[in-house]
Amino acid sequence: MLVFVDANNVRRSQWPNVPDEELVARLRAWAERHDHELVIVFDREAPGGTVGSQRLDERTTLVGSGRESADEWLIGEVPAHPGAWLVTSDRALRAAAGGSAARVIGGGSFLRQLDD
Numbered sequence: 001m002l003v004f005v006d007a008n009n010v011r012r013s014q015w016p017n018v019p020d021e022e023l024v025a026r027l028r029a030w031a032e033r034h035d036h037e038l039v040i041v042f043d044r045e046a047p048g049g050t051v052g053s054q055r056l057d058e059r060t061t062l063v064g065s066g067r068e069s070a071d072e073w074l075i076g077e078v079p080a081h082p083g084a085w086l087v088t089s090d091r092a093l094r095a096a097a098g099g100s101a102a103r104v105i106g107g108g109s110f111l112r113q114l115d116d
Helices: 007-011 020-034 070-080 091-100 107-113
Strands: 002-006 037-042 052-055 060-064 085-087 103-105
Touching: 002 007, 002 070, 007 020, 007 037, 007 070, 007 107, 020 037, 020 060, 037 070, 070 091, 085 091, 103 107
Parallel strands: 002 037, 002 085, 037 060, 085 103
Antiparallel strands: 052 060
């Protein structure tokens, strides 16, 4: 399954916020355990200074959205992948991009599932 993750939304769903690198590591471990493919999208710049897309491994693509917001990037990309999952709690993003998603999961709920 292809899973798009609104990274800042997920990492900010708990206090203290999950550090960027820790979130990426936990997401990658979850994807490996559950045999999913991830697209992890950060506003502007992803960890390591990534702007644009960087393939981390066979399961994980890291995206720094650059000049557009992560929400704008996801709105443009998620509908091109019908049946994918979208992870965000952002209601406007869910409305704009979630229509073609097979599953939409809230950021906090998803964060709690990462260690399962």
